[in-house]
Amino acid sequence: MSDKPKFAMYWAASCGGCEIAVLNIHEKILDVDANFDVVFWPVAMDAKYKDVEAMDDGSILLTLFNGGIRNDENEKMAKLMRRKSKILVSFGSCACEGCIPGLANFSNVDEIIDTAFHTLTTDNGSEFKLQTHYSVPEGEIHIPTLLPRLKTLDQVVKVDYYMPGCPPESHQIAAVIDLVIQVLQGKATLPPPGATIGVGNSTVCDECKRARNEKKIKYFTRIQLTHPDPALCLLEQGIPCNGPATRSGCGALCPAAGAQCIGCYGPAEGVMDYGSRLISSFASVIDGNTPQEIEKVIDGIPDPAGQFYRFSLAGSLLRGSKTVKSN
Amino acid sequence: MSDELNLENAEERIGVYVCHCGTNIAGIVDVPEVREWAEKRLKNRGVVLARDYKFMCSSLGQELIEKDIKEHQLTRVVVAACSPHLHENTFRTACKRAELNPYLCELVSIREQVSWVHTDKQAATDKAKAVLSGGVERVRHHQPLEPLRVPIHPATLVVGGGITGIQAALEIADAGRRVYLVEREPSIGGHMSQFDKTFPTLDCSACILTPKMVSAGMHPNITLMTWSEVTNVSGYVGNFVVTIKQKARCVKTDLCTGCGICQEKCPKKVIDEVYEAGLGYRKAVYTPFPQAVPKFPVIDIPNCTYFQKGTCKACEKFCPTNAIDFNQKDEEITVEVGNIVLATGFDLFDPRRIPHYGYGRLANVFTNLEFERLTNAAGPTNGNIVLRDGKTTPKVVGIIHCVGSRDRNYNNYCSAICCMQSLKFAHIVKERTGATVYNFYIDMRTAAKAYDEFYQRVLEEGTLFVRGRVAEVTDAARLPGEEGKLIIQVEDTLVGKQRRIPVDMVVLSAGLQSRHDSKEVAKLFGISCSADAWFIEKHPKLDPVSTMTDGVFIAGCCTGPKDIPNSVSQGSAAAARVLTYIDRGEITLEPVRASINETQCSGCRICNNLCPFNAILFHADRMVSEVNAALCQGCGTCVAACPAGAISGTGFSNEQIMSQIEGLLLLNLNGARTQEKEMAFA
């Protein structure tokens, strides 16, 4: 039994991108191996839930938990990993604010199941009902039940640190791993609990190289409909770039590549509701004073809820739309 | 969960005071019940005591607060009583006396907004509890703020050298303070210098104006800058830096004696569109009128033969003191002032916009300003009232009120002075020519001292009054007697008939409107214009000479049409306000303003053009924006707009408002905090 500090990584409702981002630290993974004992990481090693249950509470030093809490299995694992971990990091946009799976919060569970199981190519009949238990000779099979809405990790358990991003950039992951190793060696201290780590101090504009001027937006458009000037702020050219409201740390990769920031790094420090910041800032600089003028400009964003809450719906103040039923 | 809350609240000790206001509140709201509820239910929100009292604003009520602050070490105070607009200061001052920072006090209204407007006693009491709860939650996030103190530079800038500007400048200068009086024409005097007589006294306008002009010109404390314009203003109250462009007069003022030979000898005649309203001529080198202050002429470069063709130079040849200097250049002067008074006056409505009144097409239709020049003894006709041919005296004169005023098609407002002006014209015409005079009016507005008596006098003199808005002035004769005349077509509403009245001369009382460049000027000085482009005062009733921008005052017609006595009053009022600031030496500004966290600011510049007071600067070197606290008026727009949440506002911070929402919705009770992320405390 190794006496190296224990490390775990778990994926709830996710795409696997966060796991890949961690592996993308390339040879730095050897530092992880050298400094930690990886005890539970479904994508990379074989271990069972009961193994985790058998561990002492608080015995895992660091757990990176990614993915949103979509079903009761996710919720159970969130609570389990919380109990067994000293430091629980809400890793990646799904765990931090819901991310893409969180967009399901625009619908209620019945609508979701209906849509999934009644498609052009399925023929389930009208009496179809989703079963969550099924008996086979070997025993009972249980399918996790969908929760009424997708929750963020901190809506279920207490979280120690947040690392946003879809996925968090590998260089940021490497930096955090370095920091933890330094802390273990007594050369550094951890940031205060509740902090967001692996990020910059400001928003994406801070890292973006494009020139910026005073804003007066006469229309909103899409990059494929115009030829944006690569040296000028995208927002000023009518492209709804979420960079001004999005936490810095990624290096403004998307604007550098000619695309608008879509906001995967989540809100700036201290911001309660990410989408509200965009609603407020975009609207404030619209060049229009009458309802007609304003509506005309806003028509350029046909899906405001998607534009402003693509990653952050589950973690927003409203958390979803009205059709999501309560427990 | 609630243990956490108790720890959280251990720092704050909030005193709650619920006022009965006699029966004003207590008659509908169950005040003792609200008090008891606050004491019990808000205890773990920091409320350590709750009192109710008949009249909290009384000295006994205030003493109650002061005593409790000292004896119970209160750190916050919430009063539930009347509107903060009435007594916020009262309770803040009470806190101050007890050595608690006045900004740690919150007054919530349960009178104007609850007891006076609701009839259901239960609902009103419930609402009062919610309102109080909101106040308690909010006050927990109040900061001990200190008002900003800003020093006041003792010099003043007065822009506009008409009667208002002159009055303001003289009063400030007489108090021993330096004034820079800037005027864009070559001489001060403004419109009043163009008039013949002033109503109702029929004083000669020049006679009452020129002594003031001379005083202003000679005053040791007034720096007169005519033929000049302000080009840039920066800074804030008490500390303005103003750039003034002094246009080249082409005359050396230290050598010029004002003898006037240059004007006499100049061969180039120019139609004087400004002073003579286009009725007379001046020369290319000119002073606008003989009593000009300063007496130094200017050369009208676009019309000067030397500048345009390189020949002549008669003025230089004949000037006995060699004061002509064709090489003079425009100069830029920068001054520092503490306050600015804008007295930029008005423009006349252009009656060409009303084609059916015939101005500009029919020769003998005159504007009021043209008519003033006609009647002026020093004017182009030496005071003779004659037609455009320069010879014929009219036998019948029609004076039309409300030209371009009180008219949705042009200017909706009343121009205040036209009725009196039209009556004055009627009187002068009668006096000098004995002609028949018709006044066409809608209402007779003669509201000030001796005005209505003047109207009665004009009535008695035999002027004929027709009540109706004139439909048309035409020269197309239709009926016998109309040939060669101007016919005024009008509905005489008192008689109920259409009338066609043939006259020889028509005088249009064109309305007053804002200067053509009002909007630019307003922007330059950081103030605002109304929809009609008049400068906007801080409060139309109670603060008519201040603006929303501290340190910039407005006076006279630039704020709206008014007569000379009112203009002079406003000039004096502005001077008094300026002198108050200068006398105090410093000004305190309410500490409700925004500030930008430089670390969090990404330099996106979204906030940069959201401030009408130009309080937000962008530092290109550091790629961050910054709020100038002295210019900031505390509206909070930038706070709400910042996408990074990097701008916070004292007095109405996010924490305060969000907490107030929680309190109003009673989310603070039952210890049931939400599962959302903790609010940042900026």
Added chain:
Amino acid sequence: MTDQFEPVIIGFTCNWCSYRAADLAGTARVKYAPNVRLIRMMCSGRLDPTFVMKAISGGADGVLITGCHPGECHYIEQNYKALRRFILLKRTLTQMGIEPGRIKLVWASAAEGVRLATEITKMVEEVRALGPLNWDHHNGHQPLAISHQPEEVAA
């Protein structure tokens, strides 16, 4: 206590115009529905959409935003920014399933006490007809009515 649903509406007013209009309604003793609880801000330009989200998620059935008439803003032109935000916010909230009648913008000058009172009463009835919003069911808040509060404070 009637069985009728009593909506709770949070109202945002600006210090110079609409708050004074509310005060004026008070001094004139104009009666209106008690369902609106007002918050005073310096300017409608201070209105952050986050406040509206907070009110709704906290259990309000409606939100009323008020300010000076366009062109009369005490801070010159900030109510235009409020208008722009309101329109974009309303579109977003409609996508979230919130009925348009629950979020309203009313311009009221300091002289329009009667009008503000009328608008408030009108809005209360409109929201009453829409029924409770109960957004707090999503995040576990307790219900709003004071008279229904359990006597004992939790813990």
